[in-house]
Amino acid sequence: MVEFWECLIALLVGLFILQYLNHLWASRNYPPGPFQLPLIGGIWCIGSKISHDTLIKLAKRYGNIYTVWLGQKPVVVLSGYQAVKEGMIDRPDDFGGRPVTAFVKAALDKIAAGVIFSNGNFWKQHRRFALVTLRKMGMGRQSMENQIEEEAQHLVKTFASTKGQPFEPFLPITNAVCNVISGMAFGIRYSVEDEEFQRRVDTIDAVSKYGTSVTALLYETLPWLMNYVPGPHHKIFDFAKKEISFTMGEIEKHKEERDSESQDIVDYYLLQMEKNKSDPRSTYNRDNLAHFILDLFIAGTETSATSLHWALLLMMAYPDIQDKVYKEMEEVLGSSESICCQDQKKLPYTNAVIHEVLRAKYVFFFGLPRECVKDVKLRGFHIPKGTFIIPDLHSVLHDPERWETPEEFNPHHFLDKEGNFKSREEFLPFGIGARVCLGEQMAKKELFLFFTHLLRTFKFQLPEGVKELNKEPLLGFMLHPHPYRVCAVPRCSSSETN
Known part of the structure; x- marks a missing residue:
């Protein structure tokens, strides 16, 4: 009996080694990377904490x-502008898919959801719906701008209430940006004290910190094990279940309270669902609507809020740049009380500062992953269909071959x-190609209007x-600044403090 078990164990070990060697041989044509260990692949090279x-x-x-191999899953990373250009710009159709990872499947309880984590007909229908709807709601037009400006004025009042005393700006900023998305999605706005707003902040914060953790890497490598750990x-x-549940409730309210417009x-x-209810290829339904709204909040709130949070920190760190921004606004806008997006063309230095914030403090650890939709040859390497591709946009925005002083904050x-x-052309904080950020134009409007309203009204110290x-x-999938306190000192010459 002992000999039987010894033989069985020896056989299993032999099969395991043979399978491992076959895998190494089959992966020889991939781009080079860290040596693959059994089970965990190449993630050993990352250590206890991943960093840039x-x-x-x-x-x-x-x-x-x-x-980099996650177990037996290959992840091909494109680093620097030239590599990203060859993959994402020169061959956009080849790398146009979105991988649906084990974690995404578990968190969303489905394969296709929203716009971010979907492909094929589902993705095409929902992206088209998003573009058309945002255009109808005023994307690029005055009505959307008015909504953002209203939130900017609320944020100015919140900062003014601190009367120049130190405070943490993160929650008021997040509240203002969240209200822009909330107004678009549900037609409602929150106060900073609102429990629902606080829950949303906790959800977004948890997701952003989880993304590049060791736990996340282990889940993608060994999902069958991590479900029990x-x-x-x-x-x-x-968090995801609660968010979907809340959104379902809002959808039901809208169904009951809908008017003609x-x-x-x-x-x-909901109107689109009615129009397409007889179409067997339609992907519009309540469940998918809830996931679509979740996409908007996760992608639209955290990115803009984090960028604005960085902007205020950098204005305190570089007071000479802050003073130049204020001086330019005073010289160009004069006694005008209002600021609109058209003023951006008149304020080149201010515009350059906002762009440099987005470059120097890119809010993602790297670009959102893509997936090969067919077998591809890139620089002589064979990349099979279904391979995960990471365009490292942080490396593009800090590429020493493309930027004069990549590690410095330099509006020039x-x-x-x-x-x-x-x-x-190297400025790619909103992504690139067919998967470029849907809310790019809105995000640019938000950053310009929030930033100029605040900088014209206060001196940040x-x-x-x-x-x-x-x-x-702070390292995570989203790169937040460390918590800080700021003094928003009113500028007496600004009409907004009167």
Whole structure:
């Protein structure tokens, strides 16, 4: 009997080794990367905490196209502008898919959901709906601008109520941006004290911190095991269920209270459902609407709020730049009490500062992952259909071959010799290609209007006794600044303080 078990174990070990060696042989044509260990693949190279230095070191060692294996799943990383251009710009159709990871499937309890994590006909229908609806609601037009400006004025009043005393700006900023999305989605707005708003902030914060954690990597590598292991992933699953449940409730309210004219995204979606109810190819239903709204809140709130949070920190860290922004606004706008998006063309330095915030403090750890939709040859490497692709947009925005001073906060990256604003093809904070951020135009409007309203009304200073700020990000899928306190001192010359 002992000999039988010894033989069985030896056989299983032999089969395991044979399977492992076959896998190594089959993966030989992928781009180079860290050596694959059994079960865990190449994630051993990341260590206990992933950082940007990790990705930079990998690119320097293996080249600007390299592979990191999550177990037996290959993840091909494109690093630097040239590599990202070859993959995402020159061959957009080849890398146009979106991988649906084990975690996404578990969190959303489905394969296709919303716009971010969907493909094929589902993605095409919902992206088209989003573009058309945002256009109807005033994307790029005055009505959307009015809504953002209203929230900007609320934010100014909130800051003014601090009377120049130190306070943490993160929650008021997040509340203002969240209300823009909430107004679009449901036609409602929240106060900072609202329990529903606080729950949303907790949800978004948990998701952003989880994304690049070791737990996240282990879940993608060993999902069958992690489902039975306690950890933060279960908390996020719970958050997602609560968010979907809340949204379902709002959808029911809209069905009961709808009037003849559509007012928000839920109204427009319900109308779309009615129009397509006889179409067997239609993907419009209540469940998918809830996931679509979840996409809007996760993608639309955290990104803009984090960028604005960084902007205020950098204005305190570089008071000379803050003063130049204020001086330009005073010289150009004069006694005008209002600021509109058309003023952006008249304010090249202010525009350059906002763009440099988005570049220097890119809010994602890397670009959202893509997926090969067919077998591809890239720089001589074979990348099979279904392979995960990560365009490392952080490396693009800090590429030393494309930016004069990539690690410095330097608004002159976006100014020519005459001081005019200049666009840069390397400026890709909103993504690239068919999967470019749906809310890019709205996000740009938000940042400009919030930033200019605040900078024209207040001078932002460090609290007394604070000598410097930590300009390094807190690592997560979203890169937040470390918590800080600010003094918003009213500028007496601004009409908005009267």
